[in-house]
Amino acid sequence: MSKAKENTKTAAPKAKAKPKAKATEAEVKVPGPLEELEQKHERKNVLMQGNEAVAYGALDAGCNFFAGYPITPSTEIAEILARELPKRGGVFIQMEDEIASICAITGASLAGAKALTATSGPGFSLMQEGIGFAKITETPCVVVNVQRAGPSTGMPTSPSQADIMQARWGSHGDSPAIVLYPDSVKESYELTIRAINLSEKYRTCVVLLLDEVIGHMRESVLLPDLRNTRVISRIKPNVPPHWYKHYDKDQKYLSPLASYGEGYRFHVTGLTHDALGFPTNKPAEGAEMMARLRNKITYNIRDLVQIESHQMEDATIAIFAAGITARSAKAAVAMARSEGIKLGLLRPLTIWPFPDEAVRKMLQDVEAVIVPELNQGQFIREIKRLTRDKSEGTVVGLTKVNGQMLTPNEILSKVKEVM
Amino acid sequence: MKNYEIRLSGSGGQGLILASIILARAAVIDKRHVTQTQSYGPESRGGSSRADVIISDREIYYPEAMNFNCLLALTQEACDKYLFDLREDGILIVDTTYVKNIALAADNTYELPFTDIAIERLGSAISTNILALGFLVRLTKVVKEESLATSLKLSVKPAFVDLNLKALEIGYDLADQYMSGSKK
Numbered sequence: 001m002s003k004a005k006e007n008t009k010t011a012a013p014k015a016k017a018k019p020k021a022k023a024t025e026a027e028v029k030v031p032g033p034l035e036e037l038e039q040k041h042e043r044k045n046v047l048m049q050g051n052e053a054v055a056y057g058a059l060d061a062g063c064n065f066f067a068g069y070p071i072t073p074s075t076e077i078a079e080i081l082a083r084e085l086p087k088r089g090g091v092f093i094q095m096e097d098e099i100a101s102i103c104a105i106t107g108a109s110l111a112g113a114k115a116l117t118a119t120s121g122p123g124f125s126l127m128q129e130g131i132g133f134a135k136i137t138e139t140p141c142v143v144v145n146v147q148r149a150g151p152s153t154g155m156p157t158s159p160s161q162a163d164i165m166q167a168r169w170g171s172h173g174d175s176p177a178i179v180l181y182p183d184s185v186k187e188s189y190e191l192t193i194r195a196i197n198l199s200e201k202y203r204t205c206v207v208l209l210l211d212e213v214i215g216h217m218r219e220s221v222l223l224p225d226l227r228n229t230r231v232i233s234r235i236k237p238n239v240p241p242h243w244y245k246h247y248d249k250d251q252k253y254l255s256p257l258a259s260y261g262e263g264y265r266f267h268v269t270g271l272t273h274d275a276l277g278f279p280t281n282k283p284a285e286g287a288e289m290m291a292r293l294r295n296k297i298t299y300n301i302r303d304l305v306q307i308e309s310h311q312m313e314d315a316t317i318a319i320f321a322a323g324i325t326a327r328s329a330k331a332a333v334a335m336a337r338s339e340g341i342k343l344g345l346l347r348p349l350t351i352w353p354f355p356d357e358a359v360r361k362m363l364q365d366v367e368a369v370i371v372p373e374l375n376q377g378q379f380i381r382e383i384k385r386l387t388r389d390k391s392e393g394t395v396v397g398l399t400k401v402n403g404q405m406l407t408p409n410e411i412l413s414k415v416k417e418v419m
Numbered sequence: 420m421k422n423y424e425i426r427l428s429g430s431g432g433q434g435l436i437l438a439s440i441i442l443a444r445a446a447v448i449d450k451r452h453v454t455q456t457q458s459y460g461p462e463s464r465g466g467s468s469r470a471d472v473i474i475s476d477r478e479i480y481y482p483e484a485m486n487f488n489c490l491l492a493l494t495q496e497a498c499d500k501y502l503f504d505l506r507e508d509g510i511l512i513v514d515t516t517y518v519k520n521i522a523l524a525a526d527n528t529y530e531l532p533f534t535d536i537a538i539e540r541l542g543s544a545i546s547t548n549i550l551a552l553g554f555l556v557r558l559t560k561v562v563k564e565e566s567l568a569t570s571l572k573l574s575v576k577p578a579f580v581d582l583n584l585k586a587l588e589i590g591y592d593l594a595d596q597y598m599s600g601s602k603k
Contacts, residue, residue: 047444047453157459217482218440218455220447324482331480408481 048221050188050214051076051118054144055084057192058116062231063142064090065113067104069097069123072156073212074146077118098123102130105141106205109134110268112259114196114233118144121163122153124170132171133270134205135293137277138247140234140257142195144208146215149374149403158403159212161323161374167207168352174290176297178304179207179352183326185219191349197232198304202296203257209351211324211374213405237264246277247289253296297353306349307358311337315344317415318366320359320383322348324405325372331408336415343415351379360386368418372398372406394418421475423561424484427552428469428501429493429514431459434548437574439470442552444570445562446474454482467496474561489559491551492518493533512555514547529558529597536593537586546586553590558598564591 048056055077058066066085070078078094085092091108095101098119105115119127124145134141147163149155163170167179180195182188191208199206237244237256246266248255258264267277272286280286297304308326311333312318321329326347336343346362348355359382363369369387371380380397387395398414400406425442427435436457443455452475460466471484489510492498498518502525505511511525516534531554537547549571556567571587572580 045447045450047440047447047455213456213482216457218443218453219479219482220443220451220453327480327482334480405481405483407483407485409485 045220045222047218048185048189048223049076049216049218050182050185050210051146051216052080053185053189053221054118054192054208054210054215055080057189058142058196059084059088060189060226060229060231061114061193061196062233063114063116063196064088065105065108065115066091066117067093067095067108067115068101068117068119069095071098071120071123073148073215074118074120074144074210076215077144077146081116098126099130102127102134102141102143106130106134106137106139109139109141110137110260112261114140114200116142116144116196118146120146120148120156121150121160124163124166128166128170128172131205131207132173132175135171135175136173136270136272136289137268138203138255138257138293139205139268140199140203141205142192142199142208143205144192144195144210146210146212148212149401155403157212157216159324159374159405160401160403161209161211161325162376162378162401163209164322164351164373164375164378167209176204176293177207177352178202178204178297178350179209180349181209181322181351182214182349183323183347185214185217186221186223187349188214189221189223193229193231197230200232200234201254202300202304203234203255204296207352209323213324241265245275247273247275247292249275249292253292253299301353301357304350304353305355305358307355308345308347308349309362310345310347312344312346312362314342315366316342317344317368317370317419318363319343319345319370319372319411319415320347320363320379321345321372322351322379325374328406328408329372329411332411332415335408335412341415341419354382356386359383363387363390368394368396370396370398370411370414370418372400372411372414374400374406376401422479423474423489423559424487425472425474425489425491425555425559425561426469426484426487426501426504427472427491427493427548428467428497429491429517430496431466431468433468433493434545435468435491435493436470438548438552439472441549441567441570441574442472442556442562443474444574445556445566446472448566448569449562451475451562452477452479454479456482467494467500469497469501489555489561491555493547493551495519498522510559512551512558514551529554531593531597536589540589541582541586546583549583549586550590550593553587554594554597555590557591557594 066081082092108115149158149160180191182191195206195208235256244264271279319329446453457470459468493514510527512529514533516532
């Protein structure tokens with residue numbers, strides 16, 4: 001059986017990433033425009049946009065293939081990669097639509113590329129079937145969804161957090177999901193790298209959700225040192241071609257992945273398949289495949305889940321919020337603390353799989369939980385599920401769907417209402 | 420220093436978002452924390468447009484300006500819409516080419532026909548944004564002027580650097596004149 005081994009560019013630990021014992025060191029070149037800017041001014045802070053951070057994060061994680069259909073508010077990601085990928089020997093293709101885009105990145109990944117696409121709500125809906133295909137065929141790829149307001153084409157330049165459940169359940173057939181959600185420009189860079197790393201490691205389609213405000217916002221950013229950035233690439237098979245199983249089973253369900261053209265023969269289908277990839281209707285094999293898809297997430301949940309706890313140590317009231325709403329919440333926490341209110345914030349960086357254990361533990365002792373979100377109540381369903389022992393009226397939602405952010409004052413008012 | 424919040428407002432095509440990016444980048448050169456956000460409709464010209472810059476010595480949580488220390492309004496609509504979110508001690512700068520009525524007289528109100536001046540001195544309205552930015556920065560000293568010039572050079576196409584540097588200088592001069600009491 002092959003060992004879970006990672007090809008890493010460097011091994012130094014990042015703040016939130018656990019260093020891996022088996023990492024191998026290699027030189028990183030990639031002095032991108034970011035570094036050039038830094039060197040030019042002899043400092044590490046740069047002014048950067050969220051979408052820009054995603055594009056450069058993708059490049060720094062080794063992304064070498066982008067197929068997409070540019071859409072506001074994600075357009076800058078395509079724009080930058082269209083310029084940068086060909087310079088670095090990568091491929092950029094503007095497709096006819098988002099269905100073609102997700103199919104193209106899945107195909108490119110099977111041929112060995114690190115592939116990514118970027119879209120917004122309308123395109124994300126079109127991609128759902130393709131995302132399911134990438135998941136059932138265990139093909140690494142990353143979909144960035146910079147969310148915009150409203151159903152359908154909605155409000156292209158306004159923020160919303162309405163695709164939280166779609167990112168989990170949008171594709172039919174009970175597929176697993178890894179979804180990351182940054183709250184700043186810097187974190188957009190870091191989580192793009194992490195999304196690509198996780199997609200390679202877990203052989204699945206990883207979704208990165210951004211808020212419109214974060215995609216378009218510019219911030220002073222102290223970028224992490226590239227030399228300290230871990231880059232993970234898929235495990236390659238080390239067996240002779242005739243022994244290769246495309247869906248090999250090892251203890252943690254992280255099996256090697258051959259690329260087309262390397263001499264390994266394998267079958268890829270969206271039908272339920274056996275270990276070799278051939279379609280099957282046998283109940284036992286179907287159950288085994290579904291267990292694989294599920295277990296590679298559940299067995300590795302500690303590696304997948306990241307959550308920030310902000311001033312929760314002595315908090316009597318907690319806010320649960322992600323993305324841009326967590327920024328409003330942090331401002332609300334500061335305001336509340338100055339008035340002597342013990343308010344804290346829990347912020348998931350990984351929203352799927354949902355950080356059940358951490359949330360349950362951290363909300364155990366608080367008297368009330370406020371769940372502000374830019375939708376009509378999606379996160380709150382999960383929070384209510386995890387806080388069943390709390391009495392009625394102590395888990396309170398705060399929603400807004402008019403294309404505007406929730407302000408710190410709105411959150412603070414809600415806090416005072418439940419006190 | 421607490422957050423310094425600036426809102427640049429007007430209509431799409433007046434270059435407010437670019438001006439805000441130049442201002443924000445200058446703040447980064449000054450090694451300050453900064454966020455720059457914007458709001459605009461789907462159209463690139465004509466609709467209302469605004470850009471916010473928050474400059475601070477600490478991490479900035481909420482990235483949109485709520486109570487401005489400084490408001491620049493290049494259209495009547497923008498002036499009417501945002502004036503009431505200006506702090507009591509805030510600075511209001513309006514372009515009297517388009518702003519004819521100020522609903523509430525702020526203590527620190529600066530009125531100049533920036534667009535007319537740009538047309539007269541630079542031959543077109545295209546640099547009104549930078550001219551007004553120069554005025555704003557000399558007045559508020561929110562970023563260092565050399566940082567602003569460096570930022571401008573990094574943010575506009577090489578062919579437009581000289582024109583915009585000239586616009587900055589005019590903005591600085593106007594602020595000096597205004598402050599010494601001789602209004603233009």
